[in-house]
Each structure stands twice: as structure tokens, then as C-alpha cells.
Amino acid sequence: MSSQLEHALKQLKTSGVRMTPQRHAILSFMLKTHTHPSVDDIFKALGDQFPNMSVATIYNNLKVFLEAGLVRELTFGDGASRFDANVDEHYHAICDDCGKIVDFHSPPLYQIEEIASEKTGFIVKHHRMEVHGTCQQCSEA
Amino acid sequence: MSSQLEHALKQLKTSGVRMTPQRHAILSFMLKTHTHPSVDDIFKALGDQFPNMSVATIYNNLKVFLEAGLVRELTFGDGASRFDANVDEHYHAICDDCGKIVDFHSPPLYQIEEIASEKTGFIVKHHRMEVHGTCQQCSEA
DNA sequence: TTAGATGCAAATGATTTGCATTGTG
DNA sequence: CACAATGCAAATCATTTGCATCTAA
Numbered sequence: 001m002s003s004q005l006e007h008a009l010k011q012l013k014t015s016g017v018r019m020t021p022q023r024h025a026i027l028s029f030m031l032k033t034h035t036h037p038s039v040d041d042i043f044k045a046l047g048d049q050f051p052n053m054s055v056a057t058i059y060n061n062l063k064v065f066l067e068a069g070l071v072r073e074l075t076f077g078d079g080a081s082r083f084d085a086n087v088d089e090h091y092h093a094i095c096d097d098c099g100k101i102v103d104f105h106s107p108p109l110y111q112i113e114e115i116a117s118e119k120t121g122f123i124v125k126h127h128r129m130e131v132h133g134t135c136q137q138c139s140e141a
Numbered sequence: 142m143s144s145q146l147e148h149a150l151k152q153l154k155t156s157g158v159r160m161t162p163q164r165h166a167i168l169s170f171m172l173k174t175h176t177h178p179s180v181d182d183i184f185k186a187l188g189d190q191f192p193n194m195s196v197a198t199i200y201n202n203l204k205v206f207l208e209a210g211l212v213r214e215l216t217f218g219d220g221a222s223r224f225d226a227n228v229d230e231h232y233h234a235i236c237d238d239c240g241k242i243v244d245f246h247s248p249p250l251y252q253i254e255e256i257a258s259e260k261t262g263f264i265v266k267h268h269r270m271e272v273h274g275t276c277q278q279c280s281e282a
Numbered sequence: 283t284t285a286g287a288t289g290c291a292a293a294t295g296a297t298t299t300g301c302a303t304t305g306t307g
Numbered sequence: 308c309a310c311a312a313t314g315c316a317a318a319t320c321a322t323t324t325g326c327a328t329c330t331a332a
Contacts (some may be wrong), residue, residue, distance in 0.1 A: 011188065026228045033161070052211050058237070073218055074214075075155070075216055075217065075218040077214055077222065081218065085180040085242065091253070093257050093260075093261040093263045093265070094262065096266070099199070102261045102263070104256070104257055104261050105259040105260070106253055106256045106257070106260070107218065109250065109253065110271065112247055112250065112272065113231070113272055115245070115247045116234050116245055116247070116272040117272075117274075119234075119245040119246070119278035120234040120243045120245050120276070120277075122234045122236065122243070122274045122275060122277070123274045123275045123280050124234070124246070124272045124273070124274040125237070125273055125274040125275070126272070126273050126274070127270060127271065127272040127273065128269075128270065128271050128272075128273070129235065129250070129253065129268060129269065129270040129271075130268065130269050131254055131257040131258075131267070131268040131269075132261065132264040132265070132266055132267050132268065132269065133258075133263045133264045133265040133267070134263060134264045135262070135263050136261075136262040136263070138181070139264050
């Protein structure tokens with residue numbers, strides 16, 4: 001078991017969250033994948049293990065994980081939310097042709113938070129940034 | 142009539158888009174407001190003028206305007222898309238308490254597009270950035 | 283005149299909710 | 308045992324679609 005999963009399990013236990021087989025499977029899947037899955041992706045991926053699992057259970061659990069800070073929700077314009085268990089500081093590149101989402105790292109844009117704060121009077125807590133374009137495979141095709 | 146509206150009308154005419162009273166009203170409203178309205182906001186705002194206007198008409202027209210590059214679509218995690226007729230380079234500050242969206246300007250983040258391109262192999266065409274936090278009114282309350 | 287636009291209602295798809303049942307701690 | 312979690316179905320909400328009617332050019 002990955003230490004990341006162990007750590008997440010411990011954290012949930014500390015917060016008084018009960019562990020169920022479904023919850024464990026969803027969490028474990030989220031920590032293992034790097035594909036930014038939608039609820040439906042998770043539903044399909046765990047269908048073999050849990051033929052009777054309800055989508056409501058997936059929504060419920062993602063909400064629990066969100067509140068625990070274990071996952072982030074990503075919303076693009078295309079219908080379904082996507083979820084990302086990589087909560088490290090990072091950004092996303094999105095292919096406007098095939099929809100693929102690729103993580104990348106870069107020095108964080110704290111300066112823009114300061115500029116925003118000066119110009120708008122907001123107390124800025126975080127920012128979101130993503131680049132759009134065409135991925136390597138799509139541009140080669 | 143604002144020169145912005147004149148220019149938009151001319152552009153649509155050139156693209157062979159017919160002008161209807163509904164289309165004119167939606168376009169004019171979009172250019173006048175700075176509130177980043179949702180479809181429902183537009184529907185309510187124009188309800189007096191057009192008691193029988195269909196939401197489908199609003200969706201249709203926003204799609205036309207999007208394709209003409211006259212508006213941008215903004216999607217946050219909260220259900221409905223919002224639309225912005227300010228297509229100049231600018232960013233948004235979003236209040237996580239009251240949902241208000243405030244425009245602000247800043248030197249564009251082209252460097253992050255380069256970094257993203259190097260790290261991911263994408264051909265980067267544009268980026269999106271927004272800061273989240275608490276607006277002045279909400280933090281004073 | 284005629285292709286494109288509108289209005290309406292039904293369809294779709296994501297997400298939420300209510301509730302009876304089950305299972306964790 | 309108590310209360311939280313699950314599964315299921317119905318409800319909700321944004322958006323899309325089909326189609327008959329209308330209208331801008």
C-alpha cells in the first residue's frame with residue numbers, strides 16, 4: 001500500500017470518517033490514477049469490483065475527500081466535473097482537440113495574486129491557471 | 142448606440158448572420174453589462190421586452206456570438222455558464238463567499254505558456270487564470 | 283422566396299435528494 | 308447499538324434537440 005494511501009486513510013480516520021470498502025476503493029483509485037477522472041469514469045473503473053455501487057456513493061465520497069482536502073475538483077466547460085488527487089501545487093494543460101489533461105509544474109504565480117489583490121481589494125486565497133491548445137499526438141495527426 | 146455595438150453588428154452582418162430583435166437585444170445587453178450573466182440572468186433581464194423569448198434562443202445566440210469571438214464563456218464549478226462580452230485580455234477575481242466576479246488587468250502570463258509548452262509538448266494557444274478569495278464587501282462584513 | 287431564426291416542449295446528462303436498508307466502529 | 312454510509316429511484320437543473328411556424332434579407 002502506498003504511503004500516500006496510508007496517510008489519507010489515517011487522516012480520514014482522525015476526522016471521524018468511517019471506512020467502507022467502496023470508500024477505500026474510490027480513494028485508492030483516485031490516488032493511483034493520473035487521468036483526472038469524472039464520476040462516470042470512476043463508476044466504470046470500479047464496476048467490476050462493485051457491480052451495485054451507486055453513482056450517489058461516488059458523489060458522496062468525492063465530497064468527503066474534497067472536504068478533507070484529499071482531492072481537487074476541476075471544471076471545464078464540458079459537462080462533467082473531473083477530480084484530481086494530486087493536491088500539490090501544479091497546473092494543467094488541456095488539449096482542445098481530444099480533451100486530454102496533462103499536469104505540469106512551474107514556479108507558482110504568486111505575483112498575480114498580489115496584483116489581483118491590489119487591483120480588486122480581494123483577499124486572495126488561491127488561483128487557478130490552465131493552458132489550452134493541442135497535445136503532441138493531436139498535432140502530429 | 143455604442144461604437145462597440147455598431148462594430149459587433151457590422152461584424153455579424155459581414156459573417157452573414159441575420160439580425161433579429163431578440164439577437165440585437167441579447168447582444169446589446171451583453172455589451173452593456175459588466176456582470177458576467179448566466180443564461181438565466183439574460184432571460185430574466187430581457188423578460189419585460191420579450192415575454193415569449195425562449196431560453197433556447199439565448200443559447201443559440203450566445204453560440205453565434207461565441208463563434209464570432211464577440212463573447213467568452215466562463216465556467217466555474219457552480220452549475221451555469223457565465224458569459225463575458227469583454228474579450229480584451231483580462232483576468233477574473235472570484236469571491237468564494239458571494240460569487241461576485243470582478244475583472245482585473247495584469248501583464249499577460251505568456252511565460253507560463255512557454256513553460257507549459259516545453260514541459261508538455263503542447264502547442265499552447267491560450268490560457269485561463271483566475272484568483273479566488275474574499276471580496277472587500279464580504280471581508281468587511 | 284427561402285434559408286435561417288424563433289418558441290415550445292420533450293429529451294438528455296450531470297448532480298442531488300429522500301428514504302429504506304446495511305454495516306462500521 | 309447508533310449513526311453514518313449505501314443503493315436505488317425520483318427529482319432537479321442546465322443545456323440540447325426536434326419541429327412547426329415565422330421573418331430577415
